[in-house]
Amino acid sequence: MEVQLETPGGLLRQLKVRIPAENVTKAVEQRLRQLSSRAKVPGFRPGKAPQKVIEQQYGASARLDAVSDLVQKSYPEALGKAGVNPAGMPKIDITAEAPGQPLEYTASFEVYPEIALQGLDSFKIEKPSVLIQDSDIDKLIENLRKGRRSFEAVSRAVASGDSVSIDFEGKLDGVPFDGGKGEKVEFEVGAGQFLPDLENGIVGHSAGETFDVSVSFPEDYRAENLKGKTAVFTVTVHEVKEAKLPALDDADFLTAHNVDSAATLRDKARSALEGERDKAIRNRLKSQALEQLLAQNPIEVPTALIEQEIPRLREDAASRMNLRNVPPEKRDELLPNSLFEQTARRRVALGLLIGEVIKAQNIQLDAARVDKALDELAADYEQPEEVKQYYRSNGQMMQSLRAVSLEDQVVEALLASTTPIEQPMSLEQLLNPQAQA
Incomplete structure (x- = not known):
């Protein structure tokens, strides 16, 4: 077998393979012998037809199968001879194939880029410095109370945060439209269930009132006929309920959060916020390290690998x-x-x-780190042991967890020679950077 490797450009490679005619002839004859032992030819018992008859009836398909087998078996050997590692499946073009002649084909494929890591000692990393404040704890506990709130009917006008029951009907230029009508619909004002104009228009009205509210639909609204339009909604308020939050020392509230006192709840809240803070800081550092790894090492990427990744992203x-x-x-x-x-x-x-960093720095997966990651993940559930058992029984999920842990080890290696710049900020700025911006 003759092998010739060509480089048309970039990562593309073309492997030209030539298989001697005698090898092709031998493969076709072997295929015909296999066929003759079981072929059913009219006028002959199975396996008794003359070889010439077999060749006349099955020669073309036998040659096609033999050529396919030769290509499939010779391709890995040709790769080894050429010393290349393809990134993805090849495109095979048979360029010469005739009885008594050599078989020639060209395999086109991309290879992995050659990577020489650089700039790893020039990373500029900002590390958030965040102290948990009493106000942060107060805000979390307030949200926990809201999560256990109840509603009681009141006779006053609607305020933001109230639960209301309303009828409504919307019209465009005086004409009702599909989906614009509802009866005895209950929702919490200010929660964003409806468009802001409608929710704000209800504030200040009391049970028993009927009134009109102008509502502007955004340009990107999901209903095509309402995009950028302004509708008039006729609204009737049936009932107004005020939110009632449980007291900090309410027994049911404390039990729901597995604590026995408000002080213990604050301690638990502080611990939870510290965990969120530490996780967010790790993510910030990781994001910066990986972004700078990319920026310092621009590489050409095989199209085949991109095409393999797209379906996963779509899923x-x-x-x-x-x-x-x-x-x-x-x-x-x-x-x-x-x-x-x-x-x-x-x-x-x-x-x-x-992958290149792992190879260059000989990073080995730390099994203890994987166990710790699984413990942290399971801690968020009511039955952590069951969650861990479920993960361990699922090979794909465990592989994903190992991949994340190994990636974290890579990030640590990238940051080992870098002194991060402390960046003081609030917990809100750390956890919600987009909202702050």
Whole structure:
């Protein structure tokens, strides 16, 4: 077998393979012998037809099968001879194939980029410095109280935070539209269940009142006929209920959070916030380290790997958008490849660079770290041992957890030679940077 490797450009490689004619002839003859032992030919008992008859009837298909087998078996050997490692499946083109002649084919594929890591000692990392304040604890406990709130009917006008029961009917230019009518609809004012104009328009009205509210629909509203339009809603308020929060020392409230006193609840809240803070800081450091790894090491990415990554990203997006039951062709139309190409390219490049860091620094997976990660994950559930057992019984989930743990080890290695710059900030700024911006 003769092998010739060509480099048309970039990561693309073309492997030209030539298999001697005698090898092809031998493979075809072997295939015909296999066929003759079981072939059913009119006028002959099974396996008794003359070889010439077998060749006339099955020669073309036998040659096709033999050529396919030769290509499949010779391709790995040809790769070994050429010393290349393809990134993805090849495109095979048979360029010469005729009886008594050598078989020639070309395999086109991409290879992995050659990576020489650089700039790892020049990272500039900002590390958030956050102290948990009493006000942070107060806010969390207030949210816990709101989570256990009840509602009591009141005779005053509607205020933000109240629960109301209303009838409403919306009209565009005096004409009702689909989905614009509801009766005895209950919702909490200010919770964002309805458009702000409608919720704000109800504030200040009392039970028994009927009134009109102008509501402007945003340009990106989901209903095509309402985008950018202004409708008039006729609203009738039936009932107004005020939220009642449990007292800090309420026994049921404390029991619900597995504590016996308000002081213990504050301690538990502080511990929870410290955990959230530490996790958020780790994520900030990790994000910066990986972004700078990418910035310092721009690499060419195999298209084949990007194409493999896009379906995974589409599946994740479909799951988040509750589109799993949508037919695949419709889902592909709603979520085209172009939506994910940039993210897929970044993810593949980062994966290749992380792999190179692991190899360069001989990083081995720390099993204790995986166990700790599983403990932290399970701690958020009521039955942590059951959660851990479920994970350990699921190979795919454990593999994902190992991958995250190994990635964290890579980040630590990247940050080992860097002195982060302390950046004081509030807990709110750390946990909700977009809201702060």
